[in-house]
Amino acid sequence: MARIVQKFGGTSVGDLDRIRNAARRVKQAVDRGEQVAVVVSAMSGETNRLDGWTREISPLHDTREYDVVVSAGEQVTCGLMAMALQDIQVPARSWLGWQVPIVTDDLHGRARIESIDTEMIGGRIDGGEVAVVAGFQGLGPRNRITTLGRGGSDASAVALAAALGAERCDIFTDVDGVYTTDPRIVAKARKLDRIAYEEMLEMASLGAKVLQTRAVELAMRHRVTLQVVSSFEDVPGTFLVDEDEIVEKNIVSGIAYSRDEAKITLAHIADRPGVAASVFGPLADAGINVDMIVQSSSQDGRSADITFTIGKSDLNRTLEVLEGNRGALEYRELMSDADVVKVSVIGVGMRTHAGVAQQMFHTLSDKGINIQVISTSEIKVSVLIAEEYTELALRSLHSAYGLDAE
Ligand code: ADP
Numbered sequence: 001m002a003r004i005v006q007k008f009g010g011t012s013v014g015d016l017d018r019i020r021n022a023a024r025r026v027k028q029a030v031d032r033g034e035q036v037a038v039v040v041s042a043m044s045g046e047t048n049r050l051d052g053w054t055r056e057i058s059p060l061h062d063t064r065e066y067d068v069v070v071s072a073g074e075q076v077t078c079g080l081m082a083m084a085l086q087d088i089q090v091p092a093r094s095w096l097g098w099q100v101p102i103v104t105d106d107l108h109g110r111a112r113i114e115s116i117d118t119e120m121i122g123g124r125i126d127g128g129e130v131a132v133v134a135g136f137q138g139l140g141p142r143n144r145i146t147t148l149g150r151g152g153s154d155a156s157a158v159a160l161a162a163a164l165g166a167e168r169c170d171i172f173t174d175v176d177g178v179y180t181t182d183p184r185i186v187a188k189a190r191k192l193d194r195i196a197y198e199e200m201l202e203m204a205s206l207g208a209k210v211l212q213t214r215a216v217e218l219a220m221r222h223r224v225t226l227q228v229v230s231s232f233e234d235v236p237g238t239f240l241v242d243e244d245e246i247v248e249k250n251i252v253s254g255i256a257y258s259r260d261e262a263k264i265t266l267a268h269i270a271d272r273p274g275v276a277a278s279v280f281g282p283l284a285d286a287g288i289n290v291d292m293i294v295q296s297s298s299q300d301g302r303s304a305d306i307t308f309t310i311g312k313s314d315l316n317r318t319l320e321v322l323e324g325n326r327g328a329l330e331y332r333e334l335m336s337d338a339d340v341v342k343v344s345v346i347g348v349g350m351r352t353h354a355g356v357a358q359q360m361f362h363t364l365s366d367k368g369i370n371i372q373v374i375s376t377s378e379i380k381v382s383v384l385i386a387e388e389y390t391e392l393a394l395r396s397l398h399s400a401y402g403l404d405a406e
C-alpha cells in the first residue's frame with residue numbers, strides 16, 4: 001500500500017469546521033487505500049499569539065522556554081484532528097514531536113531535524129491507523145522540546161515523508177498552488193502546474209511563504225514528490241519537479257517579496273583595509289545574519305558609506321552592537337530604516353539570458369521607484385525599495401516579464 005503524508009497549514013485547521021473539513025480529506029485518501037500520516041500546524045494566528053506572550057513576559061527570554069510555549073499550538077490541533085478522524089470512523093492517534101520522536105539539534109527556535117525514528121509510527125500506520133503528527137516540534141539532545149523555525153510544519157511533513165518512504169507529500173494550504181507571485185497581492189498572478197525545486201528554493205528563501213525554505217531543501221535532497229494543494233477546493237495543485245521536466249521555460253518564473261527586512265547605513269566610516277571585517281565580525285558573533293551589502297567610497301577616498309540589510313527582528317540588537325562598537329568603527333552617523341521591502345525576480349532562465357536586471361531597473365524607474373540596494377545571483381535579482389511601493393512594484397514587474405494571467 002502506498003504511504004502518503006498530508007500536511008494542513010494554519011488556515012486549513014483554523015477552526016473546528018476546518019479541522020473537520022481536513023479530516024474528510026484524510027478520509028478520502030484512506031478510502032482510496034492509502035496509508036496516511038497527517039502533519040498539522042497550529043490554528044492560524046495561534047503561534048503569533050504564543051510568540052507575543054513570550055516577548056511580553058521577557059524580551060530576552062530563554063529560547064528553550066520559548067520553544068515550550070510556541071510549540072503548544074500544534075499539540076491542540078493534533079489532538080483535535082485525531083478526534084475528528086475517529087468521529088468519522090477513521091482509526092487515528094496523535095503524536096507529539098517527542099513521541100515519534102523527531103530528533104533535532106539544539107538550536108532552539110530554529111532547530112534542524114537530524115533523524116526521525118519511524119519504527120513505532122510506521123508500525124501503527126501499517127496496522128491501518130492514521131498517524132496525526134504535531135508539526136513544528138522536535139526533541140533536542142537534552143530531552144528538551146525544540147521548534148523548527150516559523151513555517152516549520154512544512155519541514156516536519158517533508159522530513160516525515162522522506163523517513164516513511166512516502167510516495168508523495170501534499171501540502172494543503174489556503175491557496176491552490178504556487179503562483180508566479182503572491183496571489184493575494186497581484187490579482188493577475190498565474191498558478192504554476194510545476195515549478196523547479198531550485199526556483200522554489202529561491203522563491204521561498206526570498207520571502208514566498210507558501211513553503212518554508214528548509215522544507216524545499218529537504219524535498220530536493222531526499223527526492224520527495226511534493227505538491228502544494230488547496231484544502232478547500234478539489235483542484236490539482238503545483239508539483240515540485242526537476243528543472244529539465246519543465247518544457248516551457250520562462251526567463252523569469254516568479255517574483256517574491258519580503259517585508260522582513262531592515263536597512264542600516266554607517267555613514268563616513270574610515271575607508272581602509274579591515275573595516276568591513278570590523279563591522280560584520282561583531283554582528284556575526286551576535287548571530288545576526290546580514291543579507292545585502294553595498295559600500296560606496298567618498299570623493300576624498302578616505303571615508304566610505306556602508307549600507308546593509310538584516311532581518312527586521314534583529315534591528316534593535318544590530319543597533320546595539322554597532323553603537324557598542326562606535327569607538328572602534330569611527331563612523332560619523334548610524335541610520336536605520338525598517339520601512340523597506342526586498343523584491344526579487346527569480347528564474348533558471350537567467351543563467352542563459354542577459355538583460356533581466358536591466359528590465360527590472362527600467363520598470364521600477366518608470367514607476368518612479370527608487371532602488372536602494374541591489375544584489376544578484378545566478379538565478380535571481382533582488383532590490384530593496386521603500387515598503388510603500390510593494391504592490392506597485394510587484395504588479396508592474398509581473399506585467400513587464402509577461403507573467404500576467406490572461
Ligand atoms: P499555511 O498556513 O497553510 O502554512 P502560509 O500562510 O504559510 O500557509 O502560506 C500560504 C500563503 O503564502 C498564501 O496565502 C499566499 O498569500 C502566500 N504566498 C506568497 N507567495 C506565494 C506564491 N508565489 N504562491 C502562492 N502563495 C504565495
Ligand code: ASP
Nearest residue numbers: 041042047150151152153
Ligand atoms: N505554527 C508554526 C508557525 O506558525 C509552524 C507552521 O505553521 O508551519 O510558524
Ligand code: MG
Nearest residue numbers: 009151209210
Ligand atoms: Mg506555512
